[in-house]
Amino acid sequence: SAQSTVTLFGVLDASITRLSSDTANNTGMSNGELSSSRLGFRGVEDLGGGLKAGFWLEGSVGVDNGGSSYRFDRRSTVSLMGNFGEVRLGRDKLASYLNIESFDPFGDIGVGGNGLNNMLGSATGAEGTAEGSHPKRSSNIISYVSPNMGGFHGQLQYSFGERPSNQGNSDRGNAVTGRLGYKAGALEVAGGYAQITGGSDTIKETYKAYNLGASYNFGMIKPMLLLASERGAGRRVDAWTLGAIAPVGAAGEIRVAFTQFNNKTVDDADTYKLAAGYVHKLSKRTSLYGMIARVNNDDNATRGFATSSSALANPISAGDSATGYSIGVRHLF
Amino acid sequence: SAQSTVTLFGVLDASITRLSSDTANNTGMSNGELSSSRLGFRGVEDLGGGLKAGFWLEGSVGVDNGGSSYRFDRRSTVSLMGNFGEVRLGRDKLASYLNIESFDPFGDIGVGGNGLNNMLGSATGAEGTAEGSHPKRSSNIISYVSPNMGGFHGQLQYSFGERPSNQGNSDRGNAVTGRLGYKAGALEVAGGYAQITGGSDTIKETYKAYNLGASYNFGMIKPMLLLASERGAGRRVDAWTLGAIAPVGAAGEIRVAFTQFNNKTVDDADTYKLAAGYVHKLSKRTSLYGMIARVNNDDNATRGFATSSSALANPISAGDSATGYSIGVRHLF
Amino acid sequence: SAQSTVTLFGVLDASITRLSSDTANNTGMSNGELSSSRLGFRGVEDLGGGLKAGFWLEGSVGVDNGGSSYRFDRRSTVSLMGNFGEVRLGRDKLASYLNIESFDPFGDIGVGGNGLNNMLGSATGAEGTAEGSHPKRSSNIISYVSPNMGGFHGQLQYSFGERPSNQGNSDRGNAVTGRLGYKAGALEVAGGYAQITGGSDTIKETYKAYNLGASYNFGMIKPMLLLASERGAGRRVDAWTLGAIAPVGAAGEIRVAFTQFNNKTVDDADTYKLAAGYVHKLSKRTSLYGMIARVNNDDNATRGFATSSSALANPISAGDSATGYSIGVRHLF
Numbered sequence: 001s002a003q004s005t006v007t008l009f010g011v012l013d014a015s016i017t018r019l020s021s022d023t024a025n026n027t028g029m030s031n032g033e034l035s036s037s038r039l040g041f042r043g044v045e046d047l048g049g050g051l052k053a054g055f056w057l058e059g060s061v062g063v064d065n066g067g068s069s070y071r072f073d074r075r076s077t078v079s080l081m082g083n084f085g086e087v088r089l090g091r092d093k094l095a096s097y098l099n100i101e102s103f104d105p106f107g108d109i110g111v112g113g114n115g116l117n118n119m120l121g122s123a124t125g126a127e128g129t130a131e132g133s134h135p136k137r138s139s140n141i142i143s144y145v146s147p148n149m150g151g152f153h154g155q156l157q158y159s160f161g162e163r164p165s166n167q168g169n170s171d172r173g174n175a176v177t178g179r180l181g182y183k184a185g186a187l188e189v190a191g192g193y194a195q196i197t198g199g200s201d202t203i204k205e206t207y208k209a210y211n212l213g214a215s216y217n218f219g220m221i222k223p224m225l226l227l228a229s230e231r232g233a234g235r236r237v238d239a240w241t242l243g244a245i246a247p248v249g250a251a252g253e254i255r256v257a258f259t260q261f262n263n264k265t266v267d268d269a270d271t272y273k274l275a276a277g278y279v280h281k282l283s284k285r286t287s288l289y290g291m292i293a294r295v296n297n298d299d300n301a302t303r304g305f306a307t308s309s310s311a312l313a314n315p316i317s318a319g320d321s322a323t324g325y326s327i328g329v330r331h332l333f
Numbered sequence: 334s335a336q337s338t339v340t341l342f343g344v345l346d347a348s349i350t351r352l353s354s355d356t357a358n359n360t361g362m363s364n365g366e367l368s369s370s371r372l373g374f375r376g377v378e379d380l381g382g383g384l385k386a387g388f389w390l391e392g393s394v395g396v397d398n399g400g401s402s403y404r405f406d407r408r409s410t411v412s413l414m415g416n417f418g419e420v421r422l423g424r425d426k427l428a429s430y431l432n433i434e435s436f437d438p439f440g441d442i443g444v445g446g447n448g449l450n451n452m453l454g455s456a457t458g459a460e461g462t463a464e465g466s467h468p469k470r471s472s473n474i475i476s477y478v479s480p481n482m483g484g485f486h487g488q489l490q491y492s493f494g495e496r497p498s499n500q501g502n503s504d505r506g507n508a509v510t511g512r513l514g515y516k517a518g519a520l521e522v523a524g525g526y527a528q529i530t531g532g533s534d535t536i537k538e539t540y541k542a543y544n545l546g547a548s549y550n551f552g553m554i555k556p557m558l559l560l561a562s563e564r565g566a567g568r569r570v571d572a573w574t575l576g577a578i579a580p581v582g583a584a585g586e587i588r589v590a591f592t593q594f595n596n597k598t599v600d601d602a603d604t605y606k607l608a609a610g611y612v613h614k615l616s617k618r619t620s621l622y623g624m625i626a627r628v629n630n631d632d633n634a635t636r637g638f639a640t641s642s643s644a645l646a647n648p649i650s651a652g653d654s655a656t657g658y659s660i661g662v663r664h665l666f
Numbered sequence: 667s668a669q670s671t672v673t674l675f676g677v678l679d680a681s682i683t684r685l686s687s688d689t690a691n692n693t694g695m696s697n698g699e700l701s702s703s704r705l706g707f708r709g710v711e712d713l714g715g716g717l718k719a720g721f722w723l724e725g726s727v728g729v730d731n732g733g734s735s736y737r738f739d740r741r742s743t744v745s746l747m748g749n750f751g752e753v754r755l756g757r758d759k760l761a762s763y764l765n766i767e768s769f770d771p772f773g774d775i776g777v778g779g780n781g782l783n784n785m786l787g788s789a790t791g792a793e794g795t796a797e798g799s800h801p802k803r804s805s806n807i808i809s810y811v812s813p814n815m816g817g818f819h820g821q822l823q824y825s826f827g828e829r830p831s832n833q834g835n836s837d838r839g840n841a842v843t844g845r846l847g848y849k850a851g852a853l854e855v856a857g858g859y860a861q862i863t864g865g866s867d868t869i870k871e872t873y874k875a876y877n878l879g880a881s882y883n884f885g886m887i888k889p890m891l892l893l894a895s896e897r898g899a900g901r902r903v904d905a906w907t908l909g910a911i912a913p914v915g916a917a918g919e920i921r922v923a924f925t926q927f928n929n930k931t932v933d934d935a936d937t938y939k940l941a942a943g944y945v946h947k948l949s950k951r952t953s954l955y956g957m958i959a960r961v962n963n964d965d966n967a968t969r970g971f972a973t974s975s976s977a978l979a980n981p982i983s984a985g986d987s988a989t990g991y992s993i994g995v996r997h998l999f
Contacts, residue, residue: 006341006342006666008674012756014755015755016755023832025831027826027828028826029806039723041343043666045616045664045666047615047619048616053616053664054664055343055666057345061723061738063738063744063755063756064742064757064805066725066741067737067738069401069735069737070725072399072400072403076397077396078345089396091396139397139398139399140397141362160360160361161361162645163359164646165357165358282717283711285671285711285719313830315831328755329746331711331720331721333672339675339676339999376999378952378997380952381949386948404728404733405728405732405733405736409730409732410680410729411678411679411997422680422729422994422995423680423695423732424729424731472695474695493694495692495694496692497690497979499689
């Protein structure tokens with residue numbers, strides 16, 4: 001238990017952010033517009049014979065208000081790793097979610113983020129699921145992560161809902177997710193699938209999420225495309241994001257993205273989103289950024305921004321258009 | 334305040350665990366079956382002249398779900414140490430509880446743990462106490478820990494209930510606990526006593542806990558015996574655990590334990606528990622393990638397992654028999 | 667993200683404390699009588715060209731009971747620093763509050779602390795404010811800290827209340843605070859001002875806090891004077907603290923303070939407080955201390971002690987006199 005076995009790491013990302021809709025506007029301090037603020041502890045132990053053990057504890061930090069209560073909500077895992085890959089136990093990101101953030105130039109967070117997680121609903125909107133119809137993370141996951149096999153890589157997860165057998169529909173909260181990808185040179189392609197069980201005591205619902213992402217780094221620009229669909233409980237939402245990241249000089253980077261949500265169940269409930277941002281690196285660890293995003297909702301849609309400040313709520317009514325602006329600083333440690 | 338004064342340490346212990354009773358079963362991920370998962374910060378300062386100051390902050394970690402909110406629930410103390418021993422202030426384990434975990438091959442946790450703490454009740458079951466009739470820990474403790482005196486060692490604690498004097502029965506929550514032990518060569522013996530004040534505004538109840546443990550390390554096997562009794566509020570439970578730890582080869586270890594709870598107040602409310610486990614060390618810091626335990630309850634008893642996963646509840650009805658299985662990994666850092 | 671970029675630091679301060687009033691008394695363990703107990707993580711990155719980036723995460727610790735839930739309630743900021751000074755974003759102490767603690771020999775905490783924050787009310791007593799009429803800290807602050815300019819230094823802050831524009835009185839929770847000081851040789855003088863918006867949906871209230879402090883270090887004694895006033899919502903409280911810190915030998919220090927609260931709105935609601943303490947350094951990092959304070963309330967005043975132990979409440983009725991005693995240990999790391 002010497003200290004040298006533990007690496008402390010984190011991100012603090014704070015910004016002045018303004019959200020403005022047809023209904024209202026709000027200006028304040030946002031947390032994690034470029035990267036989610038966090039504090040973590042991790043380490044790897046060499047067990048010999050190519051085998052390693054590792055742990056990872058990572059919790060959200062609210063840089064704007066100190067957070068509500070620190071816990072390892074982002075990741076808490078213990079792993080065994082070797083040539084065979086990695087077996088990982090604990091709370092972690094869903095394998096199928098990794099594509100949502102990887103193929104969004106804004107990483108599914110902040111005013112620019114596409115917001116393609118939990119499209120059918122959170123834990124309340126998607127009854128009986130642990131954290132929603134296709135959440136970012138889940139608890140009680142046993143995960144297998146493959147090694148790189150000639151550019152191909154995969155991940156398979158099972159998440160326990162932990163309902164006792166004498167409850168009705170005791171499969172609720174269980175989830176199976178997977179991801180398969182290929183990365184070689186400038187090309188990256190990956191697909192994900194999740195099957196999440198929900199419903200009530202008497203009716204079982206299965207929420208299915210599909211996604212496919214691709215990017216190609218031309219050097220002067222890296223375009224990316226993401227297709228995502230969620231289906232379950234008689235509902236369906238499809239969405240896609242087309243975006244790009246382009247370096248500007250040695251320290252700058254432009255990000256743009258266009259996202260469309262297509263509600264296949266409810267009429268006139270689509271949403272269109274256009275986002276642009278500029279990131280300027282003061283060093284490898286510290287960046288300044290500015291972002292702007294515009295959301296247009298159909299008459300029955302109320303989508304806003306993936307801004308994580310708890311206080312700086314989205315004051316958005318059905319059918320509103322809205323604009324989000326953010327300028328801030330991100331510091332890695 | 335240089336970083337070298339602080340040692341980071343911890344345990345992550347995750348397992349796939351199945352609990353199965355006459356009423357229901359539940360399979361999921363459990364937290365801390367071999368050792369309780371934790372993250373801590375501690376340090377010692379040499380004050381010169383044989384005097385030292387020390388601090389210890391240690392909080393539970395839920396590796397399965399990231400925990401609910403990190404706090405220093407396991408230990409938060411500041412100490413002065415010297416040839417005279419140690420004076421310690423803060424939240425800590427009860428001195429009398431140390432025997433319960435030391436002389437149980439399963440350390441009073443997990444499916445195999447004997448569960449000899451709070452036998453008369455938790456804070457709700459043992460009215461007016463801070464955390465139960467004989468809890469693992471208490472807040473507001475001033476503690477004296479003796480040095481080793483020719484094999485003998487002792488510890489004495491007072492815990493403040495902090496009730497204002499204008500409340501009825503304002504002694505509630507106060508506790509006095511002590512431990513006296515002898516350890517030399519292969520032999521270890523220790524006894525503990527706790528007196529914890531509870532009750533209502535008008536009636537004072539005193540909960541008394543007695544325990545005595547002994548172990549002898551024969552090398553090829555280390556048998557241990559633990560006797561424990563709790564008395565108070567007109568109730569009494571006696572219990573004993575007979576167990577052993579035996580090395581198997583260079584890296585293996587077998588653990589077995591038999592525990593009987595004898596409810597002296599309620600008829601037909603005894604419980605019998607048999608537990609066996611195997612621990613395999615991949616290194617000094619990383620182990621794999623498998624455990625199995627069987628509980629038999631008399632018609633009026635509902636004892637289950639000391640499994641700490643909040644979600645993976647014990648679905649046990651009065652008179653049930655139950656079996657717990659666990660396979661997992663423990664990583665120290 | 668190498669570990670060397672992060673400094674771990676903290677304070678653990680525990681004491682046996684007795685509070686005794688005309689109504690009741692209570693003896694127990696207190697947390698942070700000399701310095702507030704805390705655990706923190708901070709770091710500075712050199713960006714070149716005189717520019718630096720820094721982060722600071724610091725959370726309260728309850729050494730007596732392990733705390734309720736660790737979070738970065740004391741400070742969570744990210745900064746850019748240079749010859750121009752510092753721009754800081756996040757949760758922080760109010761600039762105007764810094765004088766309250768700096769010019770009180772007991773630092774506005776513990777039985778001896780003057781308690782000159784939130785004199786008109788906490789968030790409930792000062793309706794519509796984020797954390798009270800003049801709290802220690804606020805969230806969502808953008809702050810400018812000047813460099814030292816020939817002994818002069820200043821700080822300016824804006825704190826966002828983050829109320830959406832479609833709420834009535836949406837300025838609620840906003841705050842502007844400032845501090846201007848001069849420090850040269852033995853002399854230190856500083857003044858602070860805060861303007862905090864509160865009120866209901868329909869009525870806007872502005873809480874204003876003024877303070878001025880001065881100290882002069884004569885070597886054998888350092889006297890200090892603090893004047894503070896809060897006005898708002900038709901109420902006004904004035905207060906002053908006259909105190910001194912004097913070294914005794916190489917390791918000792920005596921602290922004394924007299925404080926008067928003058929309620930300008932309610933008749934017969936003034937409070938007088940006299941405090942004395944002795945601090946003995948065992949090392950630079952570890953101190954023992956003893957403190958005693960006496961509070962005299964007019965018939966309509968109920969002021970008690972700034973003791974932070976949640977359980978060890980102040981059992982004080984209107985018009986009570988009260989005495990607080992504390993002996994304890996403080997350890998810095």
